[in-house]
Every structure is written in C-alpha cells, then in structure tokens.
Amino acid sequence: MADSQPLASWNDGAAKSAILDLVARVTKEGGADFAPPAERIATFDNDGTLSCEQPLQTQFYFAFGRVKELAAKDPALAERQPFKAVLEQDYNTLFGLGLQALYELAFATHAGITDEEFIEIASAWLATAKHPKIGRLFKQCVYRPQIELLAYLRDNGFKTYIVSAGGADFMRAFADEVYGVPREQVIGSSVKLRFDAGGDRVSLSKLSELNIFNDGQAKPLSIGLHIGRRPLLAFGNSDGDLPMMRYTKSGSGARLALLLHHDDAEREAAYDREFRLSPLSEALDKAQDYGFTVVSMKRDWKVVF
Amino acid sequence: MVAPSSKVSRRGVISALAAAPVLPAVFRGAARAQSGAGDPLPSWNDGPAKDAILGFVHTTTDPSSANFAPPPERIATFDQDGTLWVEHPIYTQVVYCLDRVPIVAKAKPGLANEEPFKTVLSRDREAIANLSMDDLLEILRATLTGMDVDQFRDEAKAWIDAAQNPRWKRLYTELTYLPQIELMTFLRGAGYRTYIVTGGGQDFVRAYADRVYGVPVEQVVGSAGGLSYEYGPDGRPKLIKDPKLLLNDNFAGKPEGIHLMIGRRPRFAFGNSTGDRQMLEYTKAGAGARMAMLVLHDDAEREYSYGPAEGLPDTKIGTFTQELYDEANKDGWVVVSMKKDWKRIFAFA
Numbered sequence: 001m002a003d004s005q006p007l008a009s010w011n012d013g014a015a016k017s018a019i020l021d022l023v024a025r026v027t028k029e030g031g032a033d034f035a036p037p038a039e040r041i042a043t044f045d046n047d048g049t050l051s052c053e054q055p056l057q058t059q060f061y062f063a064f065g066r067v068k069e070l071a072a073k074d075p076a077l078a079e080r081q082p083f084k085a086v087l088e089q090d091y092n093t094l095f096g097l098g099l100q101a102l103y104e105l106a107f108a109t110h111a112g113i114t115d116e117e118f119i120e121i122a123s124a125w126l127a128t129a130k131h132p133k134i135g136r137l138f139k140q141c142v143y144r145p146q147i148e149l150l151a152y153l154r155d156n157g158f159k160t161y162i163v164s165a166g167g168a169d170f171m172r173a174f175a176d177e178v179y180g181v182p183r184e185q186v187i188g189s190s191v192k193l194r195f196d197a198g199g200d201r202v203s204l205s206k207l208s209e210l211n212i213f214n215d216g217q218a219k220p221l222s223i224g225l226h227i228g229r230r231p232l233l234a235f236g237n238s239d240g241d242l243p244m245m246r247y248t249k250s251g252s253g254a255r256l257a258l259l260l261h262h263d264d265a266e267r268e269a270a271y272d273r274e275f276r277l278s279p280l281s282e283a284l285d286k287a288q289d290y291g292f293t294v295v296s297m298k299r300d301w302k303v304v305f
Numbered sequence: 306m307v308a309p310s311s312k313v314s315r316r317g318v319i320s321a322l323a324a325a326p327v328l329p330a331v332f333r334g335a336a337r338a339q340s341g342a343g344d345p346l347p348s349w350n351d352g353p354a355k356d357a358i359l360g361f362v363h364t365t366t367d368p369s370s371a372n373f374a375p376p377p378e379r380i381a382t383f384d385q386d387g388t389l390w391v392e393h394p395i396y397t398q399v400v401y402c403l404d405r406v407p408i409v410a411k412a413k414p415g416l417a418n419e420e421p422f423k424t425v426l427s428r429d430r431e432a433i434a435n436l437s438m439d440d441l442l443e444i445l446r447a448t449l450t451g452m453d454v455d456q457f458r459d460e461a462k463a464w465i466d467a468a469q470n471p472r473w474k475r476l477y478t479e480l481t482y483l484p485q486i487e488l489m490t491f492l493r494g495a496g497y498r499t500y501i502v503t504g505g506g507q508d509f510v511r512a513y514a515d516r517v518y519g520v521p522v523e524q525v526v527g528s529a530g531g532l533s534y535e536y537g538p539d540g541r542p543k544l545i546k547d548p549k550l551l552l553n554d555n556f557a558g559k560p561e562g563i564h565l566m567i568g569r570r571p572r573f574a575f576g577n578s579t580g581d582r583q584m585l586e587y588t589k590a591g592a593g594a595r596m597a598m599l600v601l602h603d604d605a606e607r608e609y610s611y612g613p614a615e616g617l618p619d620t621k622i623g624t625f626t627q628e629l630y631d632e633a634n635k636d637g638w639v640v641v642s643m644k645k646d647w648k649r650i651f652a653f654a
Contacts, residue, residue, distance in 0.1 A: 038521055115564050159523070172568045182377055183568035184498075190565060195557035195583055202590035204564050211565075217534040224454055224532050224544045225551070226566055228511050228522035243534055243542065250541045 006152045009145040009303045015258065015295045019149065022256040023156050026232055033254035035232060037157040042233040043223060043244060044150070046164035046171060046188075048278060049237045049260055050179060052134065052141040054269040055091070057277070059170045061138070062125050063106030070109060095276045099165060099240075100213045102277065107167060107191045111208035115169065115193070118206060122173035134305075139178050145301045146235075150179055153233070161185045161231075163223060165215035165240055165278075169206075187226050189214045219244035231255075237262065238278040245283065249291050257292045259283055264298040268305075345491040348484040348649040354598070354641045358488065361596045362495045365572060372594035374572055376496045381573040382563060382584060383489065385503035385510060385527075387623035388577045388600060389518065391470070391480040393609040395622065398509050399441070400477075401464055403433065405448035422447070450530060450548040454508060457546060461512035475653060478517045482600075484647045485575075489518060497573065502563060503527040504555040504580050508546070526566045528554040559584035571595075577602070578623040582632070589636060597638040601625055604644040607654070 010016040025033035026040060047053040067086045071077045078087050082105055085093035094102060110118055131141045150160045162171055162181055168188030175181040190211040193204045214222050220243050223231065234241070234248035237260040245257035261284065262269050272280040287294050297304065349355040365374040386392035406425040410417040417426055421440035424432045436444075449457070470477055489499045501520050503510055507527030514520040531547035554562045560583050563571065574581070574588035575598045585597035602609050602625070603617055611620040614630035633640050643650065 038515070115568075116570070168565075168568065176377065184380075184566065186568065193561045193564060195560055195587070197583065197586050197590075200590070202586045204560055204587070220534050220542065220544060221532045225507075225529055226523065228454075228508075228525070247534075247542045247544075 006155075007145065007148050009148055009301060011300055011302050013300055015293055015300045018256055018293045019152075019258075022233060022254055023153070025254045027156050035253065039229060039232065040153075040156070040158040041161065041227055041229050041231040042150075042153050042158045043161045043163040043219075043227075043231045043235070043248070044146070045236040045238070045241045045244075046162050046166050048262065049235055049241070050142055050146045050150075050162070051138075052131065052143075052268060053278065054262075054271065054275075055133070057166060058131075058138045058141075059106055059166050060102065061129065061132075062122065062170065063109050065125065065129075066109040099215065099277045103165065103167065103189055103213065104208075104210055107189070107206070107210065108208040110206055111191070112205055114203040114205050116203070118169050119173050122170050126174050136305075139174050141305065142178055143301070144303050144305060147179065149235075150181070154180065158233070159185065161187060161223075161227065163187045163214070163219050163234075163244060165189055165213065168214075187214065187222050215240040217243045220247035223247070234258070235260070236283070238275075238280045239283050240278055242283045245292060246290055257290070258295055259287055259292045260295045260297060263296055264301075264304065268297060345494070346484065346487050348487055348647060350646055350648050352646055354639050354646045357596065357639045358491075358598075361573065361594060362492065365594050366495050374593060378569060378572060379492075379495070379497040380500065380567055380569050380571040381489075381492045381497045382500045382502040382526075382559075382567075382571045382575070382588070383485070384559075384576040384578070384581045384584070385501050386505055387602065388575055388581070389481055389485050389501070390477070391608065392623050393602075393611065393620070396505065397477045398505050399445075400468070401461065401509065402444050402448040404464060404468065405460075406444060409447050416447075446548045449506060449509075450546045452546060454532065454544045454546060457508055458512045461509050465513050473651075473653075475651075478513060479653055480651065481517055482647070483649050483652045486518065486652075488575075489520070492573065493519070498524065500524045500526060500563075500567060500571075502554065502559050502574075502584060504553075504559075506530075507552075507554070526554060526562045528552060528558075555580040557583045560587035563587070574598070575600070578625050579629055582629055585633075585638060586636075589638060597633075597636075598641060599625070599629070599633055599638060600641045600643055601630075603642055604647075604650070607650050608643060 007016055025031060026035040028034055044050055047057040064086050067083055071083060071087055077083045082097060126139050129138050130136060131138050134141050153160055160181055162175055164171060166188050168186055168190050171188050172183040172186045175186045192207045192209045192211045194207055196203050196205060212218060212222060230251040231248045233256045234245045235258040236245050249255050249257040262271050264270060272284060346355055364370045364372040367373060383389055386396055403425055406422055410422055410426060416422050421436050421443055424436060465477060468477060469475060470480055473480060492499055499520055501510060501514055505527055507525055507529045510527050511522040511525045514525045515522065529552045531549040531551045533545045533547050534542060535545055536542050552558060552562050570591040571588045573596045574584050576585055577600045589595050589597040602611050604610060611618050612625050613619040614625045614627045
C-alpha cells in the first residue's frame with residue numbers, strides 16, 4: 001500500500017476500522033484469513049452507494065430526456081402513461097410504478113439502438129448533463145470516500161465490481177472514468193439483444209424486452225453468473241442489496257458487508273424506509289443479526305462529494 | 306432443460322445444461338520460457354497463420370500504428386471444445402455426465418431401473434451411443450443441476466483431476482492444444498485479456514480454466530443454467546443450479562454472451578465450428594484492426610479429421626461446413642490447418 005493514509009475522507013470509527021481490519025487479514029500471507037488475489041472480489045451497488053440517487057437515479061434523467069425526444073416525433077406518446085407522467089414530471093405516478101417498471105420504461109426508450117451506439121449516446125449525455133439539485137455533472141455526484149475505498153481495495157489486490165439494478169450499459173459508459181471499474185466488471189440490469197448480420201454491419205441491437213432485472217436476489221445470482229466467486233466484501237444501501245450482502249457475509253473466513261445509511265440531510269439527504277423506489281428497511285433493522293457494518297454518512301464520512 | 310430451439314445439436318445439449326484438470330504449471334511455464342527466447346509461438350509452423358497473428362498483435366500494440374488498440378479494448382475470445390482442446394469423439398463434459406450417472410443412481414435408489422439411466426449403467430457402449438437427444442438431456446439434467454454451485458465445482462474438479470481419455474490414456478486437461486496455450490500466453494503478454502466463450506457449461510469450464518488455460522473464473526463465459534438463491538438449514542445463503550437455460554452460448558448466443566459479460570466487441574476471436582460463426586462475424590466487423598480465426602481439424606493421424614469443409618468427413622460434433630470455410634475466405638478470416646500450421650499439438654507428444 002503506497003498511501004500511508006488510506007481512506008482520508010473517512011472518519012476514524014468502527015466502519016473505517018472494519019475495512020482496514022478486513023484488508024489486513026485477507027492480505028496477510030500465512031494468516032488464518034489470507035485470501036489469494038484471485039479470491040479478492042469486492043462488489044458495490046451503484047445508486048445510493050457510490051452515487052447520489054436523490055431525488056431519482058441518474059439513469060432516469062437520461063431516459064426522460066429520451067422520452068421528450070420521442071414525444072416530439074410522436075405527439076400521441078404524450079397522452080399515454082407512463083410517458084405522460086414523465087413529461088409532466090409527475091413523480092408520484094412514476095414512483096408508484098416501482099423500480100423495475102421504471103427501469104423497463106427507461107430501457108424501452110433505447111430499443112432498436114446497437115450496443116455501441118448506446119454507449120456513445122450515453123457518454124455524450126453524461127459529458128454535459130447536470131444534477132438538478134446539486135448543480136454539478138451527474139458523474140461528479142459520486143461519493144469521495146467510496147472512490148477512495150475502491151482504489152484502496154484495488155491497491156490491495158481486490159477486483160472491484162459494480163452490481164447494480166441500473167442498466168449495465170449505462171453504467172459502462174462512465175464506470176471506468178469515474179470509478180476505475182472497467183466495463184467487464186459492471187454487472188447490472190440488461191435487455192435482450194438481437195444479433196444482426198447483413199451487409200457490412202454486424203451488430204447487437206437492444207430490444208425492449210427485459211433480460212435480467214438485477215435487484216434483490218438477482219444480485220447474488222448474477223454474481224454467480226458473471227464472477228463465479230463469493231465476494232469478500234459487499235457494499236449496499238437498500239433492501240435490494242440485502243441478498244448480496246448476506247451471501248457475501250456468510251462465506252467462510254473474513255468477510256465484510258457494509259450498509260450505507262443516508263442520515264445526512266445537510267450534506268446530501270436523509271432517507272431510508274420512505275424512499276419508495278429503493279427503500280432501506282429490513283437491512284437496517286436486521287443489520288446486527290446479519291453481521292452488517294452500518295456506515296453513517298453523517299458520522300463516518302469527513303466529506304461526501 | 307428446455308431446448309432453446311428446434312435445431313438441437315449435441316453442442317446445444319451440453320449448453321442446455323450448464324453446468325476439470327491440470328496442465329500443469331510445466332505446460333504454461335514452457336510456453337512462457339519459449340516466448341522469452343524469441344519465438345512466442347514455437348509450436349506454430351512458419352506460414353500465413355502465424356504471420357497473421359504476429360502482424361495483428363504488433364499492429365494493435367504499437368502506439369505509432371494507426372491500428373493501435375488501447376489496452377481496455379484488447380479483448381480476445383476463444384471457443385473451447387475443438388478450439389482449445391479435443392472434442393471428438395464426444396465432448397468431455399458429456400463423458401463427465403455419463404461418469405456421474407452411477408454416483409447419482411446410488412444416491413437416488415430406483416433411478417437405476419429407469420431409462421435412460423439403466424442403459425448408461427449397463428455400460429453397453431453401442432446402446433449408449435444410440436441414446437436420443439431427450440435421453441441425453443435427461444442425463445445432463447440429473448448430473449449437472451440441483452446442487453450447490455460450490456459442490457458442483459468440487460465434483461467436477463475431482464473428476465477432471467483423475468479421468469483419462471481412452472485414446473491417449475491421458476488426463477483430459479492434457480488434451481489441450483499447445484499452440485493455443487502459447488497463443489493465449491502471447492496475447493496476455495501483449496496486454497490482451499483472454500476469455501473463453503464456450504457453448505459448454507460455464508460452471509464446468511470454470512472448474513479448471515485457471516489452472517489449465519490461465520483464464521480466471523470470471524473470464525469464462527459459457528452456456529449457463531439459471532440459479533436459485535436459497536437459505537440452507539443454517540441460514541447460510543447458497544446458489545443452486547437450476548435445470549433452466551439462462552444463456553445458450555452458441556451461435557448468436559456467443560456475441561450476446563460477450564456483450565452481457567464483457568461489454569465490448571472483441572478485437573480477436575478464435576473458433577472451430579459453425580457455433581462460433583456469429584462470434585467471429587461480430588468480432589471481424591468492428592472498427593479498426595480485428596482478427597477472426599478458425600482451426601480446421603484435418604489431422605487424423607495426430608488428432609482427428611472432420612469438416613465437412615474441404616471434403617473432410619462430416620460430423621455432428623464441431624461441424625465446420627464448406628459454407629463457413631467460404632465465408633472465412635471471403636471475409637478475411639484466417640483458417641488454421643491443424644496439419645500444416647501446428648508443429649506440435651499436445652505438450653506430451
């Protein structure tokens with residue numbers, strides 16, 4: 001570890017100690033908890049764990065812009081739900097749809113586009129789009145303590161993954177630049193694809209049909225599919241992360257499951273159970289039973305952004 | 306397992322249920338040592354195929370080249386059966402499944418009297434060879450699903466560490482092609498990440514890929530069954546293999562699996578049959594320098610001979626049609642002749 005002061009944006013306390021302790025144990029050769037580098041897998045949720053998800057997850061702002069474009073071409077769309085709610089910014093109706101339906105709506109707006117075109121469109125949007133409340137680029141609305149943690153883990157031989165309910169391709173458009181996580185280590189929700197080979201072009205087009213909605217139990221399942229190993233560390237912030245965290249924590253040897261609690265209205269936001277799109281309730285109530293380490297944004301983070 | 310399409314091939318069957326050995330450090334060490342000595346591909350004869358590989362790697366890694374590929378884009382994908390190791394007369398994973406039948410039958414009394422298990426247990430080779438596709442599916446389902454993924458991997462590892470191929474009297478993992486091990490090592494040395502993209506069961510290949518090919522589990526993309534998330538009696542969560550196909554990693558399933566798991570169009574892809582066609586098309590059609598390769602099994606003496614391309618004997622396992630051969634020539638793919646291009650095939654021979 002080159003940096004003698006890792007995790008500079010973390011306050012001293014139980015959470016920081018737990019992280020330093022896990023890394024020390026699994027990297028100590030000859031120690032009881034030593035894990036060879038190949039086994040050092042760390043999985044992070046994205047929305048609300050690495051980046052701000054209030055008032056809405058970033059991908060929805062991207063998709064809603066697309067709904068406006070589509071409605072401009074097809075005015076009839078503006079009269080149909082759920083597009084109507086999007087255009088009228090009727091959040092109550094949108095939240096009522098639930099997270100999966102909202103993501104399905106988002107994905108449907110990019111049906112017919114190839115995988116490579118999508119990355120270009122998303123990258124172009126991310127280069128200029130700003131968070132409506134924070135006033136900065138969305139890709140800057142990420143948590144500094146987490147960026148430090150990702151880097152610290154990688155410095156210690158961990159492979160860091162994102163395991164999120166968000167669209168994998170959307171996150172792949174910025175994960176390397178923002179988090180240092182390459183595309184192949186981004187696991188998220190996905191749509192089915194169509195392979196086209198005709199003329200000079202051979203491509204994969206996105207369909208509107210959902211392939212995997214990567215939330216809840218789907219997270220450990222996709223970890224099995226993509227990574228093939230039980231993580232040593234998992235970090236989440238909602239009940240959608242609960243199975244991933246339990247799966248991680250219950251492996252043999254030293255493991256750490258961290259739960260971020262947004263309790264900082266002043267610097268970011270204070271919410272848990274009442275966030276309808278992605279509530280934190282059971283994971284918080286049973287954190288002790290499951291051996292989770294709760295991270296308080298207010299107390300454990302010196303700076304947020 | 307539900308067959309994904311009406312055109313069920315044997316390869317499709319393996320895929321249908323997704324579900325190990327050692328080449329030895331000696332093996333990989335040998336390739337590495339050689340590359341240090343100058344020729345990174347000592348088991349390849351000089352010729353157009355070897356030249357094409359060397360030229361491609363040079364042009365995509367030379368920063369002054371117009372074809373330079375930044376390191377994150379350096380993805381190389383390899384089919385496994387017939388491309389990295391022997392697939393004839395039958396896929397190794399199918400041998401594994403047949404070998405598991407007595408163990409499964411012991412654990413489940415009554416099964417021994419039911420078909421197709423009864424036939425497998427009879428050891429009547431002719432009857433086994435005549436089993437129908439449905440029978441095979443039944444056997445795959447019984448031997449590859451229903452257990453914890455960790456348990457499956459342990460079982461597969463134990464088998465592959467001991468099972469021997471009858472023709473060569475060698476471990477199956479010794480039946481990997483030395484020229485390909487050298488090629489993967491060479492590509493990694495040039496900053497490429499090597500992936501296995503196989504129609505075979507992902508979990509099966511993951512049991513030995515790191516040791517045998519130097520490919521870590523997370524870089525093995527294969528046909529995959531669904532998983533269920535369950536809590537054991539001790540409250541410990543585990544993943545159970547389901548008899549439901551999630552990803553049929555053949556034909557168009559290969560580029561789809563590549564997108565799902567890697568998220569980039571490969572720069573380089575290597576296959577040996579029609580099941581690899583779409584992966585090669587997808588790879589070759591990308592912008593910039595790309596390379597698509599196929600190995601043609603035209604060496605009955607040292608390995609096997611099958612096509613039916615170029616008048617070689619037809620086969621249902623690893624079919625390489627004349628149409629594929631013609632497409633390769635038309636689109637600038639490189640067809641490797643096992644007989645002419647490979648100086649050595651196996652490390653032991």
